[in-house]
Amino acid sequence: MRTAFLAASAALALAIPLAAQEAAKPTYPAPSEIVAAAPKADWTAIPAEDLLVMTLAPDAEGKPRQVVIQLMPAPFSQGWVHNIRLFARAKWYDNISVNRVQDNYVTQWGDPNYDNPEATGKPKPLPDRLKVVPESDYLTRYSVMSSMNRQTRQMVTRTDPPLAGPRVKDAYGDSTFSNGWPIGIYKPANEPPVLHPTHCYGMVGVGRNYSPDTGSGAELYTVIGHAPRHLDRNIALVGRVIEGMEHLSSLPRGKGELGFYAKDEAAKRTPILTVRVASDLAPSEQPAFEYLSTESETFAAYADAIANRRDPFFITPAGGADICNIRVPVRRVQ
Amino acid sequence: MRTAFLAASAALALAIPLAAQEAAKPTYPAPSEIVAAAPKADWTAIPAEDLLVMTLAPDAEGKPRQVVIQLMPAPFSQGWVHNIRLFARAKWYDNISVNRVQDNYVTQWGDPNYDNPEATGKPKPLPDRLKVVPESDYLTRYSVMSSMNRQTRQMVTRTDPPLAGPRVKDAYGDSTFSNGWPIGIYKPANEPPVLHPTHCYGMVGVGRNYSPDTGSGAELYTVIGHAPRHLDRNIALVGRVIEGMEHLSSLPRGKGELGFYAKDEAAKRTPILTVRVASDLAPSEQPAFEYLSTESETFAAYADAIANRRDPFFITPAGGADICNIRVPVRRVQ
Numbered sequence: 290m291r292t293a294f295l296a297a298s299a300a301l302a303l304a305i306p307l308a309a310q311e312a313a314k315p316t317y318p319a320p321s322e323i324v325a326a327a328p329k330a331d332w333t334a335i336p337a338e339d340l341l342v343m344t345l346a347p348d349a350e351g352k353p354r355q356v357v358i359q360l361m362p363a364p365f366s367q368g369w370v371h372n373i374r375l376f377a378r379a380k381w382y383d384n385i386s387v388n389r390v391q392d393n394y395v396t397q398w399g400d401p402n403y404d405n406p407e408a409t410g411k412p413k414p415l416p417d418r419l420k421v422v423p424e425s426d427y428l429t430r431y432s433v434m435s436s437m438n439r440q441t442r443q444m445v446t447r448t449d450p451p452l453a454g455p456r457v458k459d460a461y462g463d464s465t466f467s468n469g470w471p472i473g474i475y476k477p478a479n480e481p482p483v484l485h486p487t488h489c490y491g492m493v494g495v496g497r498n499y500s501p502d503t504g505s506g507a508e509l510y511t512v513i514g515h516a517p518r519h520l521d522r523n524i525a526l527v528g529r530v531i532e533g534m535e536h537l538s539s540l541p542r543g544k545g546e547l548g549f550y551a552k553d554e555a556a557k558r559t560p561i562l563t564v565r566v567a568s569d570l571a572p573s574e575q576p577a578f579e580y581l582s583t584e585s586e587t588f589a590a591y592a593d594a595i596a597n598r599r600d601p602f603f604i605t606p607a608g609g610a611d612i613c614n615i616r617v618p619v620r621r622v623q
Numbered sequence: 624m625r626t627a628f629l630a631a632s633a634a635l636a637l638a639i640p641l642a643a644q645e646a647a648k649p650t651y652p653a654p655s656e657i658v659a660a661a662p663k664a665d666w667t668a669i670p671a672e673d674l675l676v677m678t679l680a681p682d683a684e685g686k687p688r689q690v691v692i693q694l695m696p697a698p699f700s701q702g703w704v705h706n707i708r709l710f711a712r713a714k715w716y717d718n719i720s721v722n723r724v725q726d727n728y729v730t731q732w733g734d735p736n737y738d739n740p741e742a743t744g745k746p747k748p749l750p751d752r753l754k755v756v757p758e759s760d761y762l763t764r765y766s767v768m769s770s771m772n773r774q775t776r777q778m779v780t781r782t783d784p785p786l787a788g789p790r791v792k793d794a795y796g797d798s799t800f801s802n803g804w805p806i807g808i809y810k811p812a813n814e815p816p817v818l819h820p821t822h823c824y825g826m827v828g829v830g831r832n833y834s835p836d837t838g839s840g841a842e843l844y845t846v847i848g849h850a851p852r853h854l855d856r857n858i859a860l861v862g863r864v865i866e867g868m869e870h871l872s873s874l875p876r877g878k879g880e881l882g883f884y885a886k887d888e889a890a891k892r893t894p895i896l897t898v899r900v901a902s903d904l905a906p907s908e909q910p911a912f913e914y915l916s917t918e919s920e921t922f923a924a925y926a927d928a929i930a931n932r933r934d935p936f937f938i939t940p941a942g943g944a945d946i947c948n949i950r951v952p953v954r955r956v957q
Contacts, residue, residue: 349683390873392868392869392872392873393824393825393868393872424938427938457794458794459793459794459945460791460792460793460794460943460944460945460946460948461941461942461943461944461945462942462943489849490727490848490849491727499935499936500936500938514824514848514849515823515824515848515849515850515947515948516849516948517948518941518944518945518948519929519930519932519937519940519941519944519948521941522938522939523932523936523937523938523939534726534727535726535875535876538726538727538872538873538876539724539726539872539873539874539875539876540873541869541873542869542872542873595853596853598853598857601833602833602834602857603853603857604758604761604834604856604857605856605857606853607795607852607853607855608795608796609794609795609796610794610795610852610853611793611794611795611852611945612794613849614794614849614850614851614852614853
């Protein structure tokens with residue numbers, strides 16, 4: 290899918306001399322081919338309660354723009370996720386806008402008049418019953434259970450949440466995948482390790498002010514550049530964009546402070562018409578998605594193929610991959 | 624510069640209770656503040672011969688769009704860099720276009736009819752005197768020299784090119800900086816280590832077909848998403864975008880194969896009017912840039928601050944950074 294760089298047309302493949310084709314090295318599937326061959330059982334449905342459907346104003350050509358966000362499941366960031374469903378159900382997100390687009394960093398949306406250095410009006414009041422989430426919730430504890438396998442008579446260890454996906458070591462420490470999400474394993478000195486989601490491309494986080502503020506969920510952003518992993522454990526991550534990312538990543542960059550649209554370019558703010566929890570939509574309008582189980586053998590093979598590209602375009606494999614280059618496959622289902 | 628997430632207005636800072644301000648922890652400068660305080664001697668001028676000025680057609684509002692690319696200096700990728708200057712001086716790049724924009728990957732430009740699965744016409748002939756560069760040039764050897772410091776009477780080791788910048792270890796191995804560029808240090812089995820540039824955001828590379836083709840420089844791309852480091856050592860890197868990146872990163876994504884604009888969206892191809900080597904322009908039209916020396920103490924402090932953010936927005940520092948998150952500061956000078 291993303292292997293050939295200039296072109297990958299059939300005509301080009303045929304242009305390779307036949308002798309070279311015959312003497313070819315053993316062929317390895319590309320990561321995309323491994324995913325395409327995954328058995329149906331390796332795919333896990335995403336609950337409609339975990340999907341947000343965000344409808345932007347149509348583009349300059351009048352074409353509709355829809356973004357689908359998958360919210361993080363328990364045990365991660367659930368205080369903020371609670372608030373986000375509450376904002377959506379109170380229709381508080383309706384008629385807000387994209388107010389900040391900073392190149393190689395984030396696209397951020399919310400009330401254009403709330404805590405915006407380029408505000409042009411008064412902020413709208415927040416809904417009731419919002420949770421104030423403590424900073425400690427940036428980190429998630431996990432439990433370890435050991436039991437005897439009666440057949441093999443060997444001790445088996447498992448964790449809750451599961452941490453049985455491929456392990457990754459990169460500049461930011463150890464990480465893995467759990468229930469379809471990239472998860473860092475942070476080891477504070479003299480304390481048990483704890484978990485946190487990682488700031489990869491397309492992940493959605495909660496804008497906040499200076500500590501101890503952790504943000505309510507009124508301001509959300511998504512990563513549109515190289516993973517800003519220094520934000521891990523410093524800001525809440527609550528989900529990821531699983532469809533329509535291009536509607537957020539290709540917006541004009543803001544010229545104001547931090548990439549906010551300056552006062553004289555307020556017209557560039559993309560209006561957000563509605564944000565709905567998918568389970569609140571009529572059944573015929575509910576989108577459905579599934580992700581490749583990160584605990585499956587297919588995912589392990591996929592991660593290995595990404596770290597060691599041996600499909601025809603490649604000459605020397607990298608021998609490794611950071612957590613954000615191993616993107617969890619998500620697909621729409623009918 | 625990029626620290627505060629929601630807003631960083633003076634009004635907000637004043638809203639923090641005075642008691643909290645007084646009891647503040649020792650303050651650390653943000654990476655951007657370290658760069659702003661760098662002495663003039665830490666900045667190195669970029670030769671005009673190494674600057675490409677690419678003028679795109681004006682945007683929908685009629686505003687001019689200019690992109691400046693810095694070409695890599697010796698000893699890296701000089702065969703392709705030779706070709707790129709030759710293409711520019713033959714005016715071969717004039718009236719080509721951006722033909723591919725793949726989200727979280729690359730924006731690619733060239734002759735829309737050359738090796739493009741969505742081609743709508745015939746390719747234009749290539750100029751004469753292009754070099755055919757071998758795959759071995761993806762890698763660069765370096766030499767090590769030892770000498771005695773007569774004052775301290777200690778042995779001093781230096782390399783050519785210099786590798787005296789901060790060292791980084793990430794999922795892709797060891798890397799550092801040399802003369803202003805991010806450089807991987809690759810250690811093949813039973814052979815001396817070799818160098819190669821790294822595929823970071825904004826880096827510019829040479830499109831190619833299947834090996835042993837290495838590309839001529841007719842097709843160029845820049846990285847617009849998370850660093851695709853698996854391309855290191857598999858494709859030539861020849862430079863980086865140092866101004867106007869937003870004109871390439873915010874373009875509409877292509878719906879064709881690999882993000883090429885499909886035949887029915889050929890109108891989305893952004894025309895490239897001209898590409899000039901800056902030293903060929905009239906002196907009054909030559910842009911001038913300088914980079915923060917990666918061998919300076921300022922750069923070492925900057926890299927450390929990125930890996931260990933302690934400026935006020937942050938709660939827990941990352942304790943590390945990958946090579947692509949330590950972006951070499953480049954600035955325009957008059």
